[in-house]
Amino acid sequence: MASAPQIDGERLRLLNNGAIETANLTECLAVDFATLMRATLPEIGTKAINMLKQESQTGILKRMTVTGQLIYEHVGPATLPHLLNCPSDTVRGWGCFLIGSIETMSIEDRLDAIAPLADDHHFGVREWAWMAVRRHIAADLQPSIDYLAEWADNPSERIRRFSSESIRPRGVWCTHIAALKQEPNLALPILEPLHADPAHYVQDSVGNWLNDAAKDQPNWVRSLCQRWLEEAPDNQSTTRIVRRALRSLK
Numbered sequence: 001m002a003s004a005p006q007i008d009g010e011r012l013r014l015l016n017n018g019a020i021e022t023a024n025l026t027e028c029l030a031v032d033f034a035t036l037m038r039a040t041l042p043e044i045g046t047k048a049i050n051m052l053k054q055e056s057q058t059g060i061l062k063r064m065t066v067t068g069q070l071i072y073e074h075v076g077p078a079t080l081p082h083l084l085n086c087p088s089d090t091v092r093g094w095g096c097f098l099i100g101s102i103e104t105m106s107i108e109d110r111l112d113a114i115a116p117l118a119d120d121h122h123f124g125v126r127e128w129a130w131m132a133v134r135r136h137i138a139a140d141l142q143p144s145i146d147y148l149a150e151w152a153d154n155p156s157e158r159i160r161r162f163s164s165e166s167i168r169p170r171g172v173w174c175t176h177i178a179a180l181k182q183e184p185n186l187a188l189p190i191l192e193p194l195h196a197d198p199a200h201y202v203q204d205s206v207g208n209w210l211n212d213a214a215k216d217q218p219n220w221v222r223s224l225c226q227r228w229l230e231e232a233p234d235n236q237s238t239t240r241i242v243r244r245a246l247r248s249l250k
Contacts, residue, residue, distance in 0.1 A: 006026070016032045017036070018087060021087065025124075029242055040088065041075065044071065046064070048071075052066070052100050061173055065132075066092065072098055077098065079098070089124050092122070093124060096132035099114050100135070126162070130162055137166055141167075145167065145189055146189070157201050163190050180213070195228045198237055206245075207245045208244065210246075211247060216247070220247070
């Protein structure tokens, strides 16, 4: 378990009991998964909890992935509502990876299942949401893009952001999507509706998406950004996206 001497002892106890949410990455890394599992999902059994203890020194993403698999194998998908209703953002994050561990779901059903987590009020859960299902999106890329294109028009900026963030060509803490590095135009059904999005949360994601793409297809990114600026020369949202998109290009 990551040490966190700067976290108040009582607060850490509440985090490990699943009673409160983490406030930052430091707290997220400090949560003891085995203790939290024993407090919030004791029916998973001693074997699974001991396996979590063995993973205590591994990276957070691997621990989240392993935990989702253990819940799937030892308790099953039926426990998902319980996870989603837990006060702990870490436990709701486990729900993301439980969804990611189910191999028999269609991509549409998987995205529908992850939607409440993609729209979660906690920043950490929203990140776990796209990370947990990204490999499935990459494996069914075109159907995923077709489905996520509808999310790009969703009233929730969190859902709109997911549509872009989940398919970034390079992304953070995740494997690259080779097809989008080679053919970024495949993502236009999602990017086009977002090119003047009013939310900074979405603008940052779209700008980062294009910055990723610029590492492999710089001319394509320049051309797209130029077109957007010409179509909306006075739109501050588009200008901000383009500035972020081109920040690594000279």
